[in-house]
Amino acid sequence: MSGLAAGIRLAHFGQKVCIFERHNAPGGLNSFYSLGGRKYDVGLHAMTNYVPPGVKGTPLGKLLRQLRIEREEFALCPQKQSKISFGPRGETTLRFTNDFAVLDAEVAARFPDQADDWRKLVELVKAYDDVSLDARPLSARVVVGRHISDPLLTDMIFCPVMYYGSAQERDMEFGQFVIMFKALFLEGFARPLDGVRVIIRVLLDKFRAAGGERRMKCGVRQIIEEQGRAARLVLDDGTEITAGHVISSIGYPETMKLCAPARTAEADANTGALTFIEAISVYDRQPAEWGWGDDTIIFFNDSERFEYARSKQQVDIRSGVICLPNNFDFAGAQLPEGIFRVTCLANYDLWAHLPEEQYQAGKKRWFAEAVRSARRFLPAADDAVLAGAQLATDMFTPRTIRKFTGHLNGAIYGAPHKIRNGRTHLSNLHLCGTDQGFLGIVGAMLSGISMANYHVLQGSAGQDR
């Protein structure tokens, strides 16, 4: 998605652009797949950064302008409400919607002695320059800890922010925290009725109209270095390509490993460890029929402290994210089937090398465990009703992520240390996407835009290249 956004910018301004994609489907980490006649979204629980029409100066508005996309083309439908639910039975809950006042009031009601400090933190977040490409890294735990002293509130704030974008275990860079806090709480959630493919389709159409070229099922095998530049790309089929600029959206360690000579040490020192499973259930009716019609997204945790780290078992079911896509406000329309998704932290190594039989057994076991864990945070529903309504299930594991996206360790959020300015050791090789550090779907697109502007267009604004 970041690559498509970069490509649209460059092609629009007359650069000759070609996007090489190893997979047969576009979108990268924000894609979709078909199985049994159904289309499933890969990444999209919700598109973050949603603001209503007329709100300017936010990431969504910037990307629409930069890509010359009309807001209506994305056909975004806002969430109903979401919540953060902590304790073995969800004893402490903070509701939030696309109106920040709701979360603010919930925090003040549940944590009255923290309310003033919470508001100071919010002011700091609002004023922070999170798009600076050369900011000094700060620990979000340290900065948030200066304001919030209650460990439960701290964990409840960090849980959604980390789950929706942190590549680092237990902490995150404060700039990343600010990006996510704004994206989730100060802005909000939405999705097109038909999911992520609507957004991908718009991007593909813009790219094509601008004169961009795409080669699918055609990965880049090697980036050959000569005199400090990426001199040539070797494609999977052996063809060699030259380019004035190369923008890589495959991730930092993945890019370093493609370089010849390879930068293995750099890659190994900055490879992510955080990966996930997702258990997806499809029903023949709306989940509202058994009382699951209120919440769009639920971030849950059952333990004393929330631990965002690589799972010690195949899956860590203590915490997770529930997504009920039916619970967006589709303005009278509705998805034809009920969908219930549960995402939990996982461990790549414990999935990666299993023989097929054990792998399938693991999927079966952890699907049930993840669903059981998540259901503690939803209104009680009859097992027989759910089983009777179930049409299909699917599950992706860290192994699935590695296979289809190429991300080492199945690390969806990529490298723990982001390269904000997108520079590499080669003067004309730049990074965009998750490892540049703008997060989520909107972030991915803005990353591509920023890097195309910064590395290619700004430099060429006054001269021919």
Next chain:
Amino acid sequence: MTKEDCKKLVIDIISDIAPDEDLTAIKPEVKLRDQLQLDSMDFLDIVMELRKRHGIEVPEADYSHLASLESCAEYLTPKFAAKA
């Protein structure tokens, strides 16, 4: 090309870059940034569109000349004339 023509071309560009802005009441002598929500990305796009559509080059050192509609016209009209 007159300065008025030039202002119109600049407004055409801004209306494509920022279709969500109301451009009907722009005051030519007031800075664009003070009456519209335009950021540095948008200004880069004005420069890029001038180049793409009209072959006009604006070196980075001259970006300040694009501050208001009036200063745009002052700066760009001779450039258009030189091309004609």
